[in-house]
Amino acid sequence: MGGRAVVPRPVRAGGAGRLAAPPAGGTAAGAQAAAEGRPPGSGDLAPVVGPSRTSRRCGTHGGEVNGMKVLFAASGWPTHYMAMVPLAWALRAAGHEVRVAAQPAMHATILRSGMPAVPVGPDVDYVAVRKRTLPHERSDGAGHRDPAELRDAAERDEGGLFGAWNEATSAALDDTVAFARAWRPDLVVGDTMAPAALVAAHVLGVPGVRHLWGPDILGTPEGAKILDILPGYREQYERHGVSAPGDPAHRTVSPCPPSLQQPGLPERLSLRWVPYNGPGTTPGWLGVPPPRPRVCVTWGTSTTDVLGHEDRTVPDVLEALAGLDVEVVVTVTAAERERLGRPAPGVRVLESMPLHLLMPGCDLLVHQGGFMTALTAAHHGVPQLLVPQLPNQVSDAQVLEGAGVARRLPAEEAGVGSLRAAVEEVLGGRAYRVAAARLRTEILAQPSPADVAADLAELARTGP
CATH class of the missing domain: 3.40.50.2000 (Glycogen Phosphorylase B;)
Structure with a gap:
């Protein structure tokens, strides 16, 4: 949240214009069932949906080192997930296990990309939230990249713009952390509107990676200052018993060409943009x-x-x-x-x-x-x-x-x-x-998804 995480790019998401009730059986108590790929019992989360699991034991949590487990967390905007797909493919092609945690309405998009989906949280209608907050975006300067203007808008939060998006994007937090505790990934990657990714990484003590999709203040020196004043942002970490001062991301992956991106911290990794807009047939x-x-x-x-x-x-x-x-x-x-x-x-x-x-x-x-x-x-x-x-x-x-x-x-x-x-x-x-x-x-000329996947595997091996 903050920068682009506060003012998202809209794409259709399912839902009824408000935070809906969790799907039947959708509680954090079933995370173990989802992690093991078995049918859920009463009150469990639904099992992992998608391609079958590989039979291997992850590298940094013990056992034979044949690869690692990587958890992606996606927000309710399909295009935010599509921006991460080439990196997910590269990690999978390198022999690592990949899961994508997202609200149920996102699962068709995830499955069409060839990745297995994990249901977390209720469905949130992001389009309805955007309609509600748009007048405040236009008046509060939330679309600007100037750090001072954005910081001032976040502090005032007139009309509850930043609070509304905090509520929407944190709806899957508890389920995502519960699944991560059960599945024990070695690396967690999330788009900027999926804050649960970095929270889960800090809970497990593994590297957390922020995946951008365009020019963004996150991953810059000013970005961490803005996170400090975003309503409810730091409280998400405290709720799960961890503290993440400064920038909680151990790495920030940017597919935006450097000439168009804001200057970042040394932890930012450039990634070649590989277009993916879903499957289709070429006429x-x-x-x-x-x-x-x-x-x-x-x-x-x-x-x-x-x-x-x-x-x-x-x-x-x-x-x-x-x-x-x-x-x-x-x-x-x-x-x-x-x-x-x-x-x-x-x-x-x-x-x-x-x-x-x-x-x-x-x-x-x-x-x-x-x-x-x-x-x-x-x-x-x-x-x-x-x-x-x-x-x-x-x-x-x-x-x-x-x-x-x-x-x-x-x-x-x-x-x-x-x-x-x-x-x-x-x-x-x-x-x-x-x-x-x-x-x-x-x-x-930017590093390929395979190159970045190798860098992230090394990060997981050496630790945050």
């Missing part, structure tokens, strides 16, 4: 070079969910593109497709197509400014046009525009005419292509 036509420039349009599920029908940007973008000599590909969810109506002739509309499958061969990506969407385009050297809607998207768009890889068009200025002019500017501007190619080179 045959994607392998054929387009005769005209290909423009891809995507908008992020959560932007639509949070803003609802007040956001008319995508239809305006398509109208702007209709008058240009370009090939247009739109990727949307089934619900979003209904809002588009009948597309113009020649516009391809794809439902739930993973963005990383579309980017090769694209000349421009038009989107809402989500940083993981931007990194996927950057990985392929694709210039971008950003129309940010939410506070964090505005700050992300400023970073990307400053790097020269994107043109930022404020939402209030995004009419059909200005959108068409911006598209023409980016497609016709060599500087955008040069900057995008330079950022792609920087991304590919």
